[in-house]
Amino acid sequence: MKVKTASFEEIATPESATVSGAEAIIKCLLKEGVDTIYGYPGGAIMPVYDELYKYQDKIHHVLTRHEQGAAHAAQGYARVTGKVGVAVATSGPGATNLITGIADAHIDSTPVVFITGQVGSTLLGSDAFQEIDVVGISTPITKWNYQVTDASEIPEVLAKAFYIARSGRPGPVLIDITKDAQFAPLEFSYKKCSGIRSYKPVPEINLLQVERAAEAINNAKKPMIVFGQGVILGKAEELLKKLVEKTGIPAAWTILGLSALPTGHPLNVGMVGMHGNYAPNMLTNECDVLIAIGMRFDDRVTGNLETYAKQAKVIHFEIDPAEINKNVTADIPVLGNVNQTLNLVMELLQPNDHSEWHQKFKELYAIEYDKLIQHHLTSKNPELTMGEVIDEINTCSDGNAIIVSDVGQHQMVACRYAKFKTSRSNVTSGGLGTMGFALPAAIGAKMGKPDRDVVAIIGDGGFQMNIQELGTIFQTKVPVKIVVLNNSFLGMVRQWQQMFFERRYASTEMINPDFIAIAKGYHIQSRHVAKRSQLKDAVKEMMEAEGSYFLEVSVEQEENVFPMIPTGASVSEIRLE
Amino acid sequence: MEKKNYTVSIYTENNLGLLSRIAAIFLKRHINIESITVSKSEVNDVMRFIVIVQVTEDQVRKIVGQIEKQIEVIKAFYHTDEELFFQETALYKVRSSDFMKDSGIQHFIQETNARIVAATPDFFVIEKTGRRQETDHLYEKLKPYGLMQFVRSGTIAVSKNEMQISGILEKFNTTNSLS
Numbered sequence: 021m022k023v024k025t026a027s028f029e030e031i032a033t034p035e036s037a038t039v040s041g042a043e044a045i046i047k048c049l050l051k052e053g054v055d056t057i058y059g060y061p062g063g064a065i066m067p068v069y070d071e072l073y074k075y076q077d078k079i080h081h082v083l084t085r086h087e088q089g090a091a092h093a094a095q096g097y098a099r100v101t102g103k104v105g106v107a108v109a110t111s112g113p114g115a116t117n118l119i120t121g122i123a124d125a126h127i128d129s130t131p132v133v134f135i136t137g138q139v140g141s142t143l144l145g146s147d148a149f150q151e152i153d154v155v156g157i158s159t160p161i162t163k164w165n166y167q168v169t170d171a172s173e174i175p176e177v178l179a180k181a182f183y184i185a186r187s188g189r190p191g192p193v194l195i196d197i198t199k200d201a202q203f204a205p206l207e208f209s210y211k212k213c214s215g216i217r218s219y220k221p222v223p224e225i226n227l228l229q230v231e232r233a234a235e236a237i238n239n240a241k242k243p244m245i246v247f248g249q250g251v252i253l254g255k256a257e258e259l260l261k262k263l264v265e266k267t268g269i270p271a272a273w274t275i276l277g278l279s280a281l282p283t284g285h286p287l288n289v290g291m292v293g294m295h296g297n298y299a300p301n302m303l304t305n306e307c308d309v310l311i312a313i314g315m316r317f318d319d320r321v322t323g324n325l326e327t328y329a330k331q332a333k334v335i336h337f338e339i340d341p342a343e344i345n346k347n348v349t350a351d352i353p354v355l356g357n358v359n360q361t362l363n364l365v366m367e368l369l370q371p372n373d374h375s376e377w378h379q380k381f382k383e384l385y386a387i388e389y390d391k392l393i394q395h396h397l398t399s400k401n402p403e404l405t406m407g408e409v410i411d412e413i414n415t416c417s418d419g420n421a422i423i424v425s426d427v428g429q430h431q432m433v434a435c436r437y438a439k440f441k442t443s444r445s446n447v448t449s450g451g452l453g454t455m456g457f458a459l460p461a462a463i464g465a466k467m468g469k470p471d472r473d474v475v476a477i478i479g480d481g482g483f484q485m486n487i488q489e490l491g492t493i494f495q496t497k498v499p500v501k502i503v504v505l506n507n508s509f510l511g512m513v514r515q516w517q518q519m520f521f522e523r524r525y526a527s528t529e530m531i532n533p534d535f536i537a538i539a540k541g542y543h544i545q546s547r548h549v550a551k552r553s554q555l556k557d558a559v560k561e562m563m564e565a566e567g568s569y570f571l572e573v574s575v576e577q578e579e580n581v582f583p584m585i586p587t588g589a590s591v592s593e594i595r596l597e
Numbered sequence: 598m599e600k601k602n603y604t605v606s607i608y609t610e611n612n613l614g615l616l617s618r619i620a621a622i623f624l625k626r627h628i629n630i631e632s633i634t635v636s637k638s639e640v641n642d643v644m645r646f647i648v649i650v651q652v653t654e655d656q657v658r659k660i661v662g663q664i665e666k667q668i669e670v671i672k673a674f675y676h677t678d679e680e681l682f683f684q685e686t687a688l689y690k691v692r693s694s695d696f697m698k699d700s701g702i703q704h705f706i707q708e709t710n711a712r713i714v715a716a717t718p719d720f721f722v723i724e725k726t727g728r729r730q731e732t733d734h735l736y737e738k739l740k741p742y743g744l745m746q747f748v749r750s751g752t753i754a755v756s757k758n759e760m761q762i763s764g765i766l767e768k769f770n771t772t773n774s775l776s
Contacts, residue, residue, distance in 0.1 A: 023642040025610055027773035155614055160621040164668040165614070184668055217769035218610050218671040342662035 025218065026180060028211035036209045041171035042067035042202040045135065046075050048178035051210045054106050056080045056097060056467055058090035060117075062110025063150060065137030067202035082467070082496060085488035087114050089460035091121020092486070094132045096464030098125075099447045100422055100472075102255075104185045105132040105464065111139055112150030115196070116157065120454055122192050123161040127451030128276060129253060131190035133181045134158075141169040141198040154196050163191030171204035175211075183213035188221025189340045190253060223341055225356040225364065232352045233311075233335045234368030240309035240333075242377045243269045244300070246292055246321075249276035249450075250314015250339060254359040257281065257443045260313065263366055268373045270381050272300035274315050276450045279440035283419065289381045293321045294585045295432040298594060299384035301585065304329050305592040306380075313337045314358045317347040318451065327590035337361050391596045392582055397437070403576035404552055406433040406505050412559045413475055413503070414439045421473040421563075422447065422465050426458035426482035429511035432581045434477040445472075456485025462500045463492055473501065473563060480506040480532050487538070493568050494542040501562050502544075502570045507577045508532060515580045539570040546570035598653035602631075604676045604683065604754050605661060607646035608638060608762045610669040619646060619670075622663045628652055632685075632751035640762050643671065649752050672765055676756055683754035687732035688714075689723040692743035696721050705738055720745060 039047065045068055049057065057079060061069045072081045084090040087109040094105030109118050115136040125132045139148040155167045164184045168177055174197070181193040237243060251260050257280050264271045264281070270289045271281060281288050290297030292304065304310065310332040315321070322328040325347060336343075336350035337358050344353040354361050396407030410433055413421065419439035424447040425431040431448055440446060447465050449457040462476035483504050493500060514528040539546035545565055549558045555573070562569040583594045609615050616635060623630050631649040638645035650657065657675045664673040693716070696702065706713065706723060709731065715722035725735050732749055 025642075156617060159614065159618050160625060167613070215769065215773045216668060217766055217773070219668045340666070342659070342666050344662075346659060346662070 025216065026176070026213055027215040028176070028179060029214050031211055036207055038205050039208045040067065040071070040202065041174050041197065041204050041206060042071045044171065044174045044206055044208050045178065045197070045202070046071045046079065047208055048175055048210060049106060050075075050078060051212070052104065052178075052182045054079065054104070056082065057106040057108055058082045058084055058093040058097075058464065059108030060084060060087050060090055060110070060114060062114045062137065064111035064139055064199050065108060065114070067199065068108065068135070068137065082463070082492065084460060085491040086486065087117030088120055088456065089486050089489045089492060091118045091132070091134070092124070092454075092457050092460035093464035095121060095125050095130045096424060096447050096461030097468040098130050098132055098464075099461070100444050100465045101468040102444065103468075104182055105130070106135070107132060108135045110137045110150065111154070112152045114150075115152055115154035119157065119161070120452075122158055122194060124449055124452040124454045124457065125192035126161045126163070128449065129190050129249060130192065131185040132192045133178075133185050134192060134194040136194065136196045137202070138167065138196045138198045140200045142200070144198070154194065158194045161192070162194050165194040165196070167196040167198070168201050169198045171201045171206040174201070174206065175208060179211060179213040180216065183216070184219070222339060222357050223355040225361060226354075227364070229352060229354045230361060230364045231368060233354050234365050236309050236333055236335055236352060237267065237269075237311065237365070238370050238372070242307045243267070243309040243311060243374065244303060244307040245269050245271035245311045245313060246274065246300070246304070246315055247271060247277045247280060247313040248274040248315025250337070250358050251277060251280040252443055254314060254339065254357045256314070256359040256362050259359065259362040259366065261285070263362055263369070266366065266371050267369055268375065268378065269311070270300075270374070270378050272297070274318070274321055275435055275448060277315065278435060278446035279443050282441050283439040284441075287378070289385070291435060292591070294323070295436065295581050295583065297385070297436070298388035298583050298596065299381040301583070301591045301594045302384055303380060305331065305590065307332050309333045309335065311335045311337070313362070314339070316343045319347070322347060323585045323589055323591045323593075327592070388583065388596065396433075401576060404550070404555060404573060405579060406430050406575050407437050408552070409503065409505060409555065409559070409573050409575065410434050410437040410477065412555055413563075416559045416563045417473050417475070421445070421475045422469060424448070424458045424462040424465050424474060424476045426476070426478040427453045427455045428479045428482060429507075429515065429579070429581045430477055430479045430505040455482040458482060459486050459489045459502065460492070462502070463489060463496070463498055466498050466500045475501045475503060477503050477505065479511060480504055480508060480530055481510045483535070490539065490542040490544060494544060497567060499565075499567045501565070501568070503562070504535060504570070504572045505575050506532065506535070506572055507575050507579065509577060511579070512581070514578070518578070518580070519586070535570070535572045544568050544570045546572070548572045548574070550574040598655055600651050600653050602678055603650055603652060603654070603657040604678070604681055604752065605646070605648040605650065605657065605664070605673060606676065606754070606756065606760070607648070607664055607673045608640070608671040608760070609644045609646065610671070611642050611644050612669050615667070615669055618667055619648070619664060622660060623648070623650065626656070626660065628656065628660070634751035634753055636753070638762070640766065643762065643766070647751065647753055672760070672762060674756070674760060676754070680758065681754040681756055683728070683752050684726050685729060685732055685750055685752050686724065686726045687735070687747065687749040689725070689735065689739050689744060690746040691721050691723065691739055692745060693718055693720055695742040699742065702738065702742060709735060711735060
């Protein structure tokens with residue numbers, strides 16, 4: 021007898037009907053509340069597409085122009101909605117084209133279920149046409165993966181896939197389904213997965229640790245909070261705000277923590293990390309208690325670990341036990357969902373005021389403002405800066421837009437200057453740094469939040485990495501706004517070449533095509549600006565446009581992103597020039 | 598931090614692909630696996646991996662954290678040699694002609710608790726279970742007699758302390774009413 025290793029919700033009258041494996045897949049998606057999926061058809065997934073045709077009134081399948089686009093679109097959808105994204109591809113190259121998106125979702129803890137078709141089970145291992153061992157390839161970059169060769173497994177496996185993707189620290193799951201399993205009949209009944217015996221999504225809370233954390237916070241003279249995406253994933257934004265307000269502790273966000281607290285909140289002191297703000301980076305090495313909430317001390321956040329917050333007592337609120345003491349040793353680890361642990365610690369915290377300490381952040385901000393920010397936002401140079409474009413979008417959207425950024429200089433500028441009022445408004449590729457992410461992710465974001473303005477901020481390099489998705493925008497008429505900040509360089513690499521490779525600009529100069537002509541080819545309304553006098557009007561026109569809009573802005577070619585913590589340097593060695 | 602031998606014990610579900618998932622965790626960190634053994638465990642349908650690595654304690658602690666994170670891993674532990682009883686088994690195939698001539702070696706085999714498990718006119722197969730030094734010692738002894746083949750199993754080990762896997766599974770069963 022097979023041992024039961026997972027539990028499933030009992031339903032009073034489970035429906036039962038004989039369906040094909042392919043139809044069962046669609047029925048599973050519907051049971052999980054999926055209404056939009058992204059994908060690309062091909063031989064080994066055709067039975068599923070045949071069912072999608074029949075179910076097209078219930079599930080909106082978005083045909084992207086490349087499977088990588090489907091993966092990032094599903095990520096964008098998941099990031100703004102908090103729901104599980106779904107992407108579908110065929111075997112072989114269809115599956116391998118998903119890989120970058122799967123890896124991106126893995127490192128940024130994004131819940132996505134990937135479904136790939138596979139050659140028939142009798143052909144497995146025969147090097148059949150479009151056969152690839154996608155389970156093997158995706159193993160290190162998935163939270164879980166599984167190959168289905170028996171149609172009767174489909175309901176349980178997909179139920180587990182959705183449960184695993186969304187629970188605990190979320191992540192991508194890949195289910196590979198052989199073509200014969202898609203054709204074969206099964207008795208369909210669906211029960212949602214409620215537990216897996218070998219998997220503990222949320223660790224037990226140790227109340228003693230909560231008390232120790234509270235005591236350390238209450239006794240702190242110069243405490244500082246650094247929060248990450250865990251706050252968003254744990255739906256703890258309100259708790260964080262209350263905690264910050266009750267204790268008066270200045271709070272900084274990591275790149276994926278952006279928008280979990282309003283930008284304009286008086287105690288929000290900006291971004292930590294390589295191109296973060298001056299004050300929170302400098303004061304990381306001055307605070308007496310560092311309260312890390314739902315973040316993982318990425319090397320881009322910490323700089324040199326040997327000199328990172330050595331003077332501070334570190335409290336680490338975290339759902340994933342493997343993150344504790346991985347990069348930074350925690351004096352007080354507090355395991356659990358931050359939604360619960362912050363709630364518990366809140367009870368024990370005394371109202372406090374750290375205005376004198378907070379003043380230090382303000383002083384350092386003033387230095388950053390004088391030396392950098394004012395020049396970025398109100399430049400006297402003839403060329404436009406990236407910062408003033410972002411600032412104009414802030415003004416025009418009143419800080420209500422979802423900002424989807426690609427990877428590079430424009431991303432850092434967008435994350436530094438974009439203003440957010442509500443959570444889940446920042447979508448960017450953090451851990452993997454995937455160029456080409458933003459255009460497809462913006463498609464998913466807009467479909468996930470059709471009532472919000474979605475603005476993709478992309479460099480001229482990254483834009484050309486998934487430029488084919490303009491076709492998806494044209495076909496679906498999804499009204500995303502696309503801003504390409506064109507400096508005719510792979511700007512971030514060029515900046516490093518300038519700073520660390522004596523200006524040897526090896527393969528970073530871009531001879532670009534006529535982007536406006538390309539947008540025209542896809543019938544997307546477009547405009548190019550190069551002058552400051554045109555910027556305001558162009559951004560306004562874009563934001564007010566009914567449909568999708570492409571805005572190309574020629575910006576200063578050799579603008580550098582500062583502040584900057586050079587690789588290997590300490591956070592307090594952050595450079596302003 | 599000093600590198601030493603660590604034995605990683607992993608209790609898992611019996612599922613396809615787990616070996617490669619676990620091996621990938623070592624590969625990603627550029628850590629060589631000295632030996633790996635997979636077998637059934639004391640719990641029905643639960644597999645046990647024994648992986649031997651030479652790393653620092655900080656490394657092995659992080660590796661075990663990453664292994665435990667895998668969905669189908671029930672629990673993982675790491676131990677030093679002092680915390681375990683462990684054994685390896687080696688097989689030696691030697692040429693009969695050389696072997697028969699020397700009663701000294703036959704005597705040595707008996708004395709060291711090795712066994713002759715097959716004897717043919719052409720070759721003998723000798724089995725020795727013990728610690729690495731013991732199987733190595735016999736290897737050196739047999740070499741002059743024409744060692745035709747040699748093979749050694751991965752280390753298998755049991756801990757001195759309890760691992761409480763049944764307890765973990767029991768707890769899941771009661772909270773989720775699995776039958």
